[in-house]
Amino acid sequence: MRIEVLGKGAVDLADGARYGDLVEKLALADVLAVAVGDRILELFRPVEAGQVRLLTFADPDGRRVFRHTAAHVLAQAVKRLYPEAKLAIGPPTEDGFFYDILFADPIGPADLARIGEEMEQVVAEDHPLQRQEISREEALADFQRADEPFKLQLIEALPQDALITTYSQGEFTDLCRGPHLVRTGLIKALRLTSVAGAYFRGNDQGPMLQRVYGTAFPTVEELERHFFLIEEAKRRDHRRLGPELDLFSFHDVAPGFAFWHAKGLILYETLVAFSHSLQQPLGYQEVSTPWIFKTELWETSGHAAHFKDNMFLMEAEDEAFGVKPMNCPGHCLLFKEATRSYRELPLRYAEYGPLTRRERSGTLHGLLRVRGMHQDDTHTFLAPEQIEQVVTEALGLVDAIYQTFAMPIEIHFSTRPEDHMGEEALWDRAESALEAVLQAGGRPYVTDPGEGAFYGPKLDFVATDALGRRWQVATIQLDFQLPIRFDLHYIDREGKEKTPVMVHHAIMGSLERFIGVLVEHFAGAFPLWLAPIQVRVLPISEKEHQAAKELAATLRLDGVRAEVDDRNEKVGWRIRAAEQDKVPYVAVIGQREVEAKTASVRERGGRDLGALGHEAFARKLKDHIAARWPGPGHLVDPAD
RNA sequence: GCUGACGUAGCUCAGUCGGUAGAGCACCUGCAUGGUAAGCAGGAGGUCCCCGGUUCGAUCCCGGGCGUCAGCUCCA
Numbered sequence: 001m002r003i004e005v006l007g008k009g010a011v012d013l014a015d016g017a018r019y020g021d022l023v024e025k026l027a028l029a030d031v032l033a034v035a036v037g038d039r040i041l042e043l044f045r046p047v048e049a050g051q052v053r054l055l056t057f058a059d060p061d062g063r064r065v066f067r068h069t070a071a072h073v074l075a076q077a078v079k080r081l082y083p084e085a086k087l088a089i090g091p092p093t094e095d096g097f098f099y100d101i102l103f104a105d106p107i108g109p110a111d112l113a114r115i116g117e118e119m120e121q122v123v124a125e126d127h128p129l130q131r132q133e134i135s136r137e138e139a140l141a142d143f144q145r146a147d148e149p150f151k152l153q154l155i156e157a158l159p160q161d162a163l164i165t166t167y168s169q170g171e172f173t174d175l176c177r178g179p180h181l182v183r184t185g186l187i188k189a190l191r192l193t194s195v196a197g198a199y200f201r202g203n204d205q206g207p208m209l210q211r212v213y214g215t216a217f218p219t220v221e222e223l224e225r226h227f228f229l230i231e232e233a234k235r236r237d238h239r240r241l242g243p244e245l246d247l248f249s250f251h252d253v254a255p256g257f258a259f260w261h262a263k264g265l266i267l268y269e270t271l272v273a274f275s276h277s278l279q280q281p282l283g284y285q286e287v288s289t290p291w292i293f294k295t296e297l298w299e300t301s302g303h304a305a306h307f308k309d310n311m312f313l314m315e316a317e318d319e320a321f322g323v324k325p326m327n328c329p330g331h332c333l334l335f336k337e338a339t340r341s342y343r344e345l346p347l348r349y350a351e352y353g354p355l356t357r358r359e360r361s362g363t364l365h366g367l368l369r370v371r372g373m374h375q376d377d378t379h380t381f382l383a384p385e386q387i388e389q390v391v392t393e394a395l396g397l398v399d400a401i402y403q404t405f406a407m408p409i410e411i412h413f414s415t416r417p418e419d420h421m422g423e424e425a426l427w428d429r430a431e432s433a434l435e436a437v438l439q440a441g442g443r444p445y446v447t448d449p450g451e452g453a454f455y456g457p458k459l460d461f462v463a464t465d466a467l468g469r470r471w472q473v474a475t476i477q478l479d480f481q482l483p484i485r486f487d488l489h490y491i492d493r494e495g496k497e498k499t500p501v502m503v504h505h506a507i508m509g510s511l512e513r514f515i516g517v518l519v520e521h522f523a524g525a526f527p528l529w530l531a532p533i534q535v536r537v538l539p540i541s542e543k544e545h546q547a548a549k550e551l552a553a554t555l556r557l558d559g560v561r562a563e564v565d566d567r568n569e570k571v572g573w574r575i576r577a578a579e580q581d582k583v584p585y586v587a588v589i590g591q592r593e594v595e596a597k598t599a600s601v602r603e604r605g606g607r608d609l610g611a612l613g614h615e616a617f618a619r620k621l622k623d624h625i626a627a628r629w630p631g632p633g634h635l636v637d638p639a640d
Numbered sequence: 641g642c643u644g645a646c647g648u649a650g651c652u653c654a655g656u657c658g659g660u661a662g663a664g665c666a667c668c669u670g671c672a673u674g675g676u677a678a679g680c681a682g683g684a685g686g687u688c689c690c691c692g693g694u695u696c697g698a699u700c701c702c703g704g705g706c707g708u709c710a711g712c713u714c715c716a
Contacts, residue, residue, distance in 0.1 A: 106644080196711035197643035208643050211711070239709095244651080252689075252707045309641095310714090355716090360641050361707090363714060375716065460716090475716065510716040541673040569674085576677035590675060602676055 004051040019043045020182065022052065030056045030218070032186070033065045033179055040065065040179045042131065057218050067092035069129065069181040070190055070216035074099045076172035077118035078212070082107075087174065088150040088200050088209055095226065096215030100198050102150070103210055112192040112212070119190060119214075126185030127169040131178060139164045143175060150200060151175045189223035190216035233467055238519035239366040245524050245582065247515075247532070248367065256364045256371030258512060263532035266561070267515050268374070270530055271508060272352050274628070275376040278400055282393055284350040284378055289330030291354060295320040300485055301329040302421055306454040310357050323356040328479070328504055331379040332486040335500075340490040345500065346382035346390050351375075352511070367516030368471075375506040381488070382501050387478070390503050391437045391459075394476045397507045401474075402463055404628055405521065410470070411443055412460040414451035421454055426480040431457045434478055455481040465521040473514060477504040525582040525604060529628045534621065535562040536583045537599070538574050540590035542566075547594045551587060551614055558618045560625070562587075579604065587617065 003011050003022060011022060020043035023031045034041050035053040040061055055062035071090035078085050078101055090099030107115075134142070136155065143151040154175060158164065167176045169184055181187070191214060198211035217223040234240075242248045247264030250257070260268060276286065292314075298304040303311065303325065312323040324330065331349045340347065352374055359371050380390050402409045413434060416427045434457055438445050445459075452458050461474035479502040482488075489497040508514040518526070528534055535555055539548035548564045555562035565574050571588065578586045587599035598611040612620075 194710070195644090198712050199642080208712090210644090213711090250708090255707065357716090360714070362641060362643095362712085364708090369715070373716070377716095472716070506716065508716090513716055538676085540675055543673080568672095570672095570679060571675055573674095573678055574676090579677055586676075588676065592675090600676080606676080608676075 001047065003047060006051060006053045008054070013047055017047050019045055019047055019052070022047060023054070026054075028054065032056060032062045032181055035061060042129070042179050043182045044129075044131070057222075064092040065179050066181060066187070066218070067097040067216050068176075068179070069184065070187050070214065071097040071099050072129075072167065072169060072172070072174055072176070072180070073119050073122045073184055073187060073190070074115070074192070074212060074214060075101075075174060076122050076169060077115050079172060080118055081115060086150055087148055089154070090174075093213075096193065096213060098198075098211050098213045100150075100200065100209040100211050102207060106210060107195060107212075112195060115212070116190070116192045116214075119192075122170070123184050123187050123190070125170060126183055128183050129180045130168045131180075132166045132168065132173075134164055134166060136160070136162075136164060139166070139175065142166070142173075146173075148175075153200075186218065187216050188218055189220045190214060191223060191227075229467055233469065233520070236467070236520040236523045237366075238368075238516040241519050241524040242367070242516075245519075245532075247519070250366075254372075255361065256359060256369075258367060258370060258372070264515070266532040267518070267526070267530060268511055271511060271514065272374075272376065274401070274404075275352075275508060276350070278397055279348075279350055279376075279378065282348070282397075283346070284348040284380075286350045286352070287331070287334060288351060288353050289324075289327060289334065291324050291356070292321050293324060293329070295322055297329050297333075298322045301332070301482065302455060302485060303329070306419060306421065310359065312356050312358050325355055325357045326504075327351045327353070327355070327375075327377050328379050328482055328502070329486070332482055332488060332502075335381050335488055336486060340381070340488075340500075342383060342490055342492045342498075345490060346380045346386050348378060348380045350378045352377070355510075367512045367519075370510070370512045373510040373512045375510050376508045377506050378504070380503040380505075381483070381490075382503065383490070383492070383498065384501050387433045387501060387503070388437050388440070391434065391476060391478070392441065394503065394505045394507070395437070395441060395443075397505075398461055398474050398476075401507050402461075404630075405463075405518065406630060407463040407465060407521065409474075410462040410464070411438065411445035412448050412451070412462060413438060413445050414448045414453075414458050414460055416452050416457060417450050417454060419454055420452070422456075422481040422484070427457065430478045430480050434459060453477055453479075455479050463517065465517060466523075467520075469520075471513070471517045473509040473517065474507045475505065475509065478502075479504060526584075527628070527630045528584045528621070529625045531582070531584050532561065533563055533581065533583045534560050534625070535585045535587055536578045536581075537562060537564045537587045537589060538571065538578070539564070539566055540571055540588065543591065544589045544594055548589045551589065551599055554614055555618055555621065558622050560618065560621050575602070579606075585621070 001013055001015055003013055005011055008026060011025060013022060019034045019041060023043060031054045033043060033055045035055055036048055036050045057063055057066055075087050075090055082103060084104045086102040088100035139155050140152065165177055166173050167178055167180055192212060193215060194213045196211050197208050200207060200209055215226060246261050248258045248260050251259065295304060307325060311325050314321050334349060335347065355373050355375060357371055359369060363369050382390050398409060415431055456477050456479040458475055458477035460472060462470045463473045464470050482502050483500050488500055490500050492498045537548045537552045539545050545566050548566065552562040552564045567574060575586060582604060584604045586602040589599055593599050593611060596611065598613055599617060600611050601609040601617060603609055
């Protein structure tokens with residue numbers, strides 16, 4: 001038979017051949033599994049009709065197959081060491097795998113080493129994997145006999161007509177739909193990383209299992225690189241760098257609320273100014289609305305019914321109030337203050353003020369998950385035929401901002417959740433409008449069914465940072481509900497009352513989260529335009545203190561954030577301090593520079609830019625700040 | 641919110657098998673006036689998270705609370 005292989009052309013195979021024979025014929029040692037249509041198949045499966053895609057570890061699907069088998073190796077090792085342990089589920093994850101297990105006695109981190117050694121043993125034994133299709137009755141009987149209660153629950157939850165399969169390796173058999181590697185020996189490098197609590201099927205009423213995490217790679221080198229990246233992520237952790245760089249802090253008596261220090265507030269204000277500079281030309285008007293409203297407003301908006309658990313509620317003079325978690329209801333009241341004409345649409349409000357959400361205590365995480373935040377929040381009231389224009393402009397804002405930080409973005413289209421309000425027909429209309437814009441822009445996107453807000457479908461944006469980590473940041477949400485709930489109208493061309501549509505968007509998202517992400521993305525070494533201190537002037541000795549102060553004052557007059565470090569320490573010590581503070585430029589002033597009216601400029605990282613005249617230095621700094629240059633670097637071109 | 645671990649100087653962390661504690665860095669002072677990532681010397685700094693219990697005595701053991709961390713769930 002003749003099989004079409006993606007990227008390899010047609011291959012002739014004997015009848016009854018398996019995919020492993022195909023891979024062997026092509027002499028490709030690193031193929032782990034194959035994809036035929038939307039199915040992923042093991043190499044031991046007989047060849048079927050249809051074009052074949054070869055999956056290696058470089059392919060996300062191949063990686064999942066590899067680590068799924070690693071999860072089985074973990075389960076096998078655990079059952080050898082703890083025969084009484086009960087297995088739940090063991091899937092691959094983005095960068096590893098886990099297995100949820102109920103141990104008779106909880107295990108601790110110290111037990112991981114022992115389990116890891118047994119896993120190495122299972123790998124060394126190089127068991128071939130086998131797949132069995134079994135009937136529902138057989139499955140129930142098998143796992144009854146094996147005394148695996150969670151597996152029985154899983155089988156019972158399967159649809160009556162589901163194909164039930166098990167996979168075996170050596171003495172170990174697991175309920176699993178696969179697919180898997182063909183041999184355990186392919187897992188050349190693995191490590192268990194942690195153990196944590198997890199509920200069976202995420203049900204916090206059920207038993208708490210222990211989730212054992214690990215990761216696996218085809219080579220030791222890849223495993224080591226993985227852990228290097230984890231170390232690098234720790235080094236960049238904004239919770240460490242933030243206080244270290246004097247940007248922000250937290251206090252036990254205000255969990256989830258940041259103290260913004262002077263240097264951190266510079267980041268905040270610079271980003272808000274950047275946002276404003278992009279949005280103001282599109283007609284967004286910055287406003288400020290109340291932050292505490294009577295419950296009546298939250299009932300109108302629907303927050304009382306759908307968001308109450310996430311709000312701080314309070315009482316004063318026998319009246320119930322709620323602190324705002326979002327700006328939209330306030331902006332609706334603003335819209336309603338006058339009779340609006342179609343000529344005013346799209347009417348756009350922007351607000352950067354504080355929002356408060358009562359996030360559950362266990363979810364708080366530095367700046368990335370807070371209770372007190374500021375968003376680059378906007379609400380646009382528009383006529384239905386303007387949806388495309390407004391959403392397209394918002395997509396342009398996303399591009400402008402994330403390109404500035406060289407962060408690629410991924411678009412998620414989230415559709416109606418179970419807990420939603422409004423008619424199905426309106427939801428259909430909103431969802432198809434968003435999809436139409438995405439398709440018109442020809443952008444790739446993924447659909448997340450059921451992930452929309454309770455008032456409308458949305459586009460969520462995931463940014464990738466310098467370490468390849470992904471962060472949920474921007475959101476653009478379409479809303480047909482709030483205008484109805486607030487009974488909003490505009491007068492159209494024919495003089496008739498019409499209901500406007502709303503678009504909510506936050507492009508940086510929460511400034512708190514965004515700054516947290518940027519701290520990690522840049523490892524605290526911000527580009528010049530964002531850096532809280534842009535230049536540190538460093539006199540060699542007391543004789544140059546005055547000249548240093550004068551240079552700093554001159555730079556400050558040009559809008560450059562410059563300061564003098566005249567501490568009683570040697571130059572080397574102060575250079576090191578500037579480097580640790582991640583200051584983009586150090587301007588050293590000694591006797592030579594005083595006489596020549598120059599400064600010797602050192603770039604963050606160590607490059608010596610030589611002596612620059614004061615005016616030339618200031619001009620270059622100003623230009624690069626205005627251009628939001630992603631540097632440091634390039635302040636002086638080699639050609640200069 | 642749930643499960644588990646943790647909470648000692650500004651930071652990173654030792655330590656006390658129950659007898660009120662220590663290092664490095666940072667900070668302050670003095671000497672040294674310095675040339676691109678750590679000069680030398682000295683000093684100050686602690687409610688050992690909070691509240692209760694056990695004990696002659698608790699930072700240490702027990703209980704509760706708060707916070708942090710890792711997960712679960714949720715999300716900007």
